[in-house]
Amino acid sequence: MKITIIGTGYVGLVTGACLAELGNDVFCLDVDQRKIDLLNNGGIPIHEPGLEEVVARNRAAGRIQFSTDVAASVAHGQLQFIAVGTPPDEDGSADLQYVLAAARNIGRHMDGFKVIVDKSTVPVGTADRVAAALQDELGKRGDAAAGSEFAVVSNPEFLKEGAAVEDFMRPDRIVIGHGDSPAGLRARDLMKVLYAPFNRNHERTYWMDVRSAEFTKYAANAMLATRISFMNELANLADRVGADIEAVRHGIGSDPRIGHSFLYAGAGYGGSCFPKDVQALERTARQYDQELLILRAVEAVNDRQKQVLGRKVVQRFGADLAGKRFAVWGLAFKPNTDDMREAPSRVLLRELIERGASVAVYDPVAMEEARRVLALDLAPEQLEKIDFKAAPMDALHDAEALVIVTEWKAFRSPDFDQIKARLKNPVIIDGRNLFDPAQMTALGVEYHGIGRSVLTGRPGQDGQQEAQA
Numbered sequence: 001m002k003i004t005i006i007g008t009g010y011v012g013l014v015t016g017a018c019l020a021e022l023g024n025d026v027f028c029l030d031v032d033q034r035k036i037d038l039l040n041n042g043g044i045p046i047h048e049p050g051l052e053e054v055v056a057r058n059r060a061a062g063r064i065q066f067s068t069d070v071a072a073s074v075a076h077g078q079l080q081f082i083a084v085g086t087p088p089d090e091d092g093s094a095d096l097q098y099v100l101a102a103a104r105n106i107g108r109h110m111d112g113f114k115v116i117v118d119k120s121t122v123p124v125g126t127a128d129r130v131a132a133a134l135q136d137e138l139g140k141r142g143d144a145a146a147g148s149e150f151a152v153v154s155n156p157e158f159l160k161e162g163a164a165v166e167d168f169m170r171p172d173r174i175v176i177g178h179g180d181s182p183a184g185l186r187a188r189d190l191m192k193v194l195y196a197p198f199n200r201n202h203e204r205t206y207w208m209d210v211r212s213a214e215f216t217k218y219a220a221n222a223m224l225a226t227r228i229s230f231m232n233e234l235a236n237l238a239d240r241v242g243a244d245i246e247a248v249r250h251g252i253g254s255d256p257r258i259g260h261s262f263l264y265a266g267a268g269y270g271g272s273c274f275p276k277d278v279q280a281l282e283r284t285a286r287q288y289d290q291e292l293l294i295l296r297a298v299e300a301v302n303d304r305q306k307q308v309l310g311r312k313v314v315q316r317f318g319a320d321l322a323g324k325r326f327a328v329w330g331l332a333f334k335p336n337t338d339d340m341r342e343a344p345s346r347v348l349l350r351e352l353i354e355r356g357a358s359v360a361v362y363d364p365v366a367m368e369e370a371r372r373v374l375a376l377d378l379a380p381e382q383l384e385k386i387d388f389k390a391a392p393m394d395a396l397h398d399a400e401a402l403v404i405v406t407e408w409k410a411f412r413s414p415d416f417d418q419i420k421a422r423l424k425n426p427v428i429i430d431g432r433n434l435f436d437p438a439q440m441t442a443l444g445v446e447y448h449g450i451g452r453s454v455l456t457g458r459p460g461q462d463g464q465q466e467a468q469a
C-alpha cells in the first residue's frame with residue numbers, strides 16, 4: 001500500500017521503516033529539514049537498536065523516502081499517519097498544535113479519499129478536532145477536490161524506546177478505533193489490509209470506537225506508571241522496615257493476577273511518555289469535572305522518587321558536598337536509547353551540583369544528547385562541574401561513590417576490584433538494584449540499593465530521608 005507518515009521522530013520513523021519492511025511504499029514527511037537531510041544522507045537521528053539496518057535496507061529497495069514536501073506527501077498515501085509530537089502544554093494537557101497543523105496540511109492538498117490515522121498519543125475527542133480542522137481547510141478550497149471524503153481512525157502506538165523495532169514488528173496488540181459511517185467502514189477495511197501481515201498467527205487487532213481507542217493508550221501508560229510508583233513507594237518503606245523489595249517483587253509477581261512486568265523499583269520513571277501521559281489524562285479528567293486521585297499520587301510519588309538517589313548521597317555524605325566528586329553511570333532515561341527526556345539523571349546531577357559537588361559521568365550512547373540537554377538545564381558554570389568520560393571506569397577516579405542511574409547491560413558485571421581501587425570510598429548507590437547486596441558486602445563494597453537496606457544491615461537508616469521527605 002502507499003502510505004504517508006507525518007512526523008519522522010521515534011514513532012514515525014519506526015512505523016515508516018517497519019511498514020516499508022513489509023513491502024509497503026512509504027513516504028516520510030517532516031518539517032525538520034536537518035532531520036530529512038540526515039536521513040537522505042544515510043544517517044539516523046535517534047539511537048534505536050536495529051532501526052538503521054531496516055531503514056537502509058528499505059531505502060536501497062526504494063520502499064521508503066524522506067522529504068519536507070507537504071503537497072507530495074499528501075498526494076502519496078491514501079493512508080496518512082499522523083505521528084507528530086504531543087508535548088505537554090503549560091497546564092499539563094497535550095499540546096495538539098502539531099497534530100492539527102498536520103490535519104490542516106492534508107485538508108489543503110488532498111484530492112480524493114484519504115484515511116487519517118492518528119498514531120500520536122492524543123486525548124479523547126482529538127479525532128473529532130482533526131476532522132474539523134481538515135474539513136475547515138477543505139471548506140476554504142474552491143476546487144473540485146473540496147468535496148473529497150475522508151475518515152479519521154485512531155491507531156495508538158505502544159512501542160517502547162530501546163525495543164521499538166521489535167515491539168512494532170511483534171506487537172502484543174494493535175488497537176484501531178474507527179467510525180461506523182461508510183467512510184469509517186471503508187477506513188476500517190483499509191486498516192485491515194495494512195495490518196493483515198501482523199495477524200497471520202493469531203488475531204492481534206482490537207477493533208473499537210475512536211474514543212475508546214484514544215482512551216486505551218492513556219489507560220495503558222497510566223496503569224504501567226501506577227505499578228512503578230506503587231513499587232517505588234513500597235521500596236522506600238522496605239528500606240525503613242527492613243524488607244527486601246526484590247524478594248517482595250518476586251513474591252507478588254508470581255501471582256498471575258499481578259505478573260512480573262513493570263514492578264522494578266528504581267530512581268523513578270522518565271521518558272517522553274509516562275510523565276506527560278499521566279499528566280494529560282489527569283487534565284482530561286479535570287476538564288470533565290473529575291479528579292483522578294490515583295494518578296495524582298502516581299505523579300507525586302514519581303517526582304519524589306527522582307530525588308531518591310540525591311537523598312541517599314546526602315544521607316551518606318552530608319548535605320554540603322562542596323569539594324566532593326561523584327561518579328555517575330547512565331544518563332539516558334532507560335537503556336538502549338539516547339533519549340534524555342525526563343531522565344532521572346537530570347534531577348540527580350542538578351542536586352549534586354547545587355550542593356557543591358562535581359560529577360564525572362558516562363553513558364554508552366546518550367553522551368551527546370546529555371551534553372545538549374544539560375546545557376539547557378544548567379547554568380554554564382554548573383555545566384563545567386560535569387566531566388564527560390569516555391569509559392565507565394574513567395569516571396571513578398577520586399570519586400566519593402559510584403551512583404548508577406540507568407541499567408545498561410554493560411554495567412551489570414563490572415570489575416569490582418577496579419571500582420574499589422579507583423573510588424575514594426568503596427560505595428555504590430544503585431538506582432536500579434543491579435547487584436546482590438550480600439555479594440557486595442562480601443566484596444567489601446558498601447552498597448545502597450532501592451528498598452534493600454535489610455540485606456546490607458542498615459534497615460531504618462537508608463529509609464530515614466524518605467521518612468522525612
Ligand SMILES: NC(=O)c1ccc[n+]([C@@H]2O[C@H](COP(=O)([O-])OP(=O)(O)OC[C@H]3O[C@@H](n4cnc5c(N)ncnc54)[C@H](O)[C@@H]3O)[C@@H](O)[C@H]2O)c1
Nearest residue numbers: 007008009010011030031032084085086098102120121157
Ligand atoms: N517515543 C515513544 O516511545 C512513543 C511511543 C508511543 C507513542 N508515542 C507518541 O507518538 C507521538 C510522537 O512521539 P515521538 O517520540 O515520535 O516524537 P518526536 O518528537 O521524536 O517526533 C515528532 C516529529 O514530528 C515532526 N513534526 C512536527 N510537526 C510536524 C508537521 N506538521 N509535519 C511533519 N512533521 C512534523 C517533528 O519535527 C519531529 O521530528 C507522541 O504523541 C508520543 O506521545 C511516542
Ligand SMILES: O=c1ccn([C@@H]2O[C@H](COP(=O)(O)OP(=O)(O)O[C@H]3O[C@H](CO)[C@@H](O)[C@H](O)[C@H]3O)[C@@H](O)[C@H]2O)c(=O)[nH]1
Nearest residue numbers: 157158159160161228262263264266269270271273333334
Ligand atoms: O519496572 C519498571 C519499568 C520501567 N521503569 C521506568 O519507566 C520508564 C519508562 O520505561 P519503558 O516503559 O520501558 O519505556 P518507554 O519507551 O517510555 O515506553 C512507555 O511509553 C511508550 C510511549 O507511550 C509506550 O508506547 C510504551 O508501551 C510504554 O512502555 C523508564 O524510565 C524506566 O526506567 C521502572 O522504573 N520500573
